[in-house]
Amino acid sequence: MAYENLLYEKKDGIAYITFNRPKVLNALNRKTVEELQHALSDARDDAAVRVLILSGAGEKAFVAGADISELALQTPVKGKEFSLFGQGVFHLLETMGKPSICAINGFALGGGCELALSCTIRIASKTAKLGQPEVKLGILPGYGGSQ
Known part of the structure; x- marks a missing residue:
């Protein structure tokens, strides 16, 4: 698979996945989550891969959340579909x-x-800022982060 929004490399038993959309703070759109699913499946199925390292391109963000410009165009049904799809991809990483x-x-x-x-494992730099800002809007974390 050719990746547009991720950099994916395997070297010396390590799978490196880098979110590569720094102009939008590596925001997650559907294409990025689909690419992540593919990279995770590939790493899972490759016996030579022993560990994964996930990072974000640029200095401002690992991943600044969902791509709001894409979400704004979705119907409630499509939004729920995307949320469930993302939950499945994150579950793949967890399991x-x-x-x-x-x-x-x-x-x-x-x-x-x-x-x-x-x-x-999470390793945070001194500039790391983690949070769930959607809860201030009365919205639950969309990918299952509240569970």
């Missing part, structure tokens, strides 16, 4: 049987925070 390390630099908000919580 794949290989340790995952989240390298957090900058923002890890909303879905980005939930993604970090799905990893086995």
Whole structure:
């Protein structure tokens, strides 16, 4: 698979997954979550991969949550579908049987925070800021982060 929004590399038993949309603070749109699902499945199925490291490109964000510009165009039904799809992808990360390390630099908000919580280990830089800002709007974390 050719990745547009992720950098994916396997080297010396490590699968490196880097969210590569720094202009939008590595926000999660459907394409990015689909690419993440593919990369996670590939790493899970590759016996040579022993650990995963997830990070974000740029200095401002690991992942700053869902891509609001895409969400604004969705119907409630499509929004629920996307939320359930994201939950499934994050569940894959949680249950794949290989340790995952989240390298957090900058923002890890909303879905980005939930993604970090799905990893086995989280390492945060001094500039890391984690949070679930959607709860201030009366919205539950969309990818299952409240569970």
